[in-house]
Amino acid sequence: MALENKLEITDSGELANTEEKLTKIKAIELFESGYLDTLKAGTFDALSKIHEFLFGEIYDFAGQVRTVNIAKGNFRFAPVMYLKNALESIDNMKQSTFDKIVEKYVEMNIAHPFREGNGRSTRIWLDLIFKKELGVVVDWSKVDKEDYLLAMERSPIRDIEIKHILKNALTEDINSRLIYMKGIDNSYHYEGYNAYKTENLK
Numbered sequence: 001m002a003l004e005n006k007l008e009i010t011d012s013g014e015l016a017n018t019e020e021k022l023t024k025i026k027a028i029e030l031f032e033s034g035y036l037d038t039l040k041a042g043t044f045d046a047l048s049k050i051h052e053f054l055f056g057e058i059y060d061f062a063g064q065v066r067t068v069n070i071a072k073g074n075f076r077f078a079p080v081m082y083l084k085n086a087l088e089s090i091d092n093m094k095q096s097t098f099d100k101i102v103e104k105y106v107e108m109n110i111a112h113p114f115r116e117g118n119g120r121s122t123r124i125w126l127d128l129i130f131k132k133e134l135g136v137v138v139d140w141s142k143v144d145k146e147d148y149l150l151a152m153e154r155s156p157i158r159d160i161e162i163k164h165i166l167k168n169a170l171t172e173d174i175n176s177r178l179i180y181m182k183g184i185d186n187s188y189h190y191e192g193y194n195a196y197k198t199e200n201l202k
Contacts, residue, residue: 002014002015003015003059003115003116004059004060005059006058006060019055019058022057022058023054023058023117023120023184024181026057027054027120027124027181028177028181029053030050030053030054030124031177031180031181032177035053036050036128037128041125041128041131041133042091042093042095042101042104042132043091044087044090044091044113046125046128047108047113047122047125048065048113050121050124050125051063051117054117054120054121054184055117055121059115059116061114062117065084065087065113065114066080066083066112066113066114066115067080067115068115070112070115072153075153077110077111077112078112083111086107086110087111087113089107090104090107090108090111093107096133098134098163098167101129101133101134102159102162102163102166103159104129105122105126105162106152106155106156106159106162108125109122109152109155110156120183120184123140123183123184124180124184127180127183130170135172135174136172137170137171137173137174137180138166138170138171138183139169139170139171139179139182140169140179140182140183140185141179141182142169143165143166143169144165147161147165148162148165151165
């Protein structure tokens with residue numbers, strides 16, 4: 001079964017393909033419209049607006065904090081009952097250095113505030129912080145996908161790996177659409193209806 005969606009697609013594979021195509025179109029629009037640069041970098045408000053922009057044509061919950069608990073493998077993301085407090089804490093985290101920005105990114109990944117589409121939205125959010133604070137972005141074409149996913153899985157316990165991977169991929173070419181679009185490449189994210197175990201709240 002597919003996640004409930006506005007397009008009334010019932011096959012999960014078809015939904016994943018359609019979602020990828022539509023979000024890439026919306027991501028280009030987000031980049032070229034200049035809307036992204038009007039958002040306050042590093043805030044959940046900015047992340048929720050990015051998510052709503054990308055997924056608003058697909059899901060009713062676009063931009064909304066999830067109301068189900070989710071887990072990937074043996075890792076449980078922040079429980080719904082603590083999610084609001086977690087997002088407020090992340091908003092207040094400093095973002096003046098590379099290390100602090102990545103630490104904020106790791107915490108947002110642990111929070112995983114949306115039912116679907118966290119990876120793509122949060123990578124755009126991360127690059128927006130880097131761009132505003134340090135004048136750089138991640139050149140995702142220089143990031144090995146498997147290394148990245150493994151490092152992100154381990155990051156709640158040990159963030160040195162993800163810091164190393166991202167630091168080696170930084171570029172000052174902050175206005176390149178090609179570099180920006182690599183961040184939402186489908187193979188960088190592990191979200192998706194079949195990837196998560198969910199528990200609907202009673």
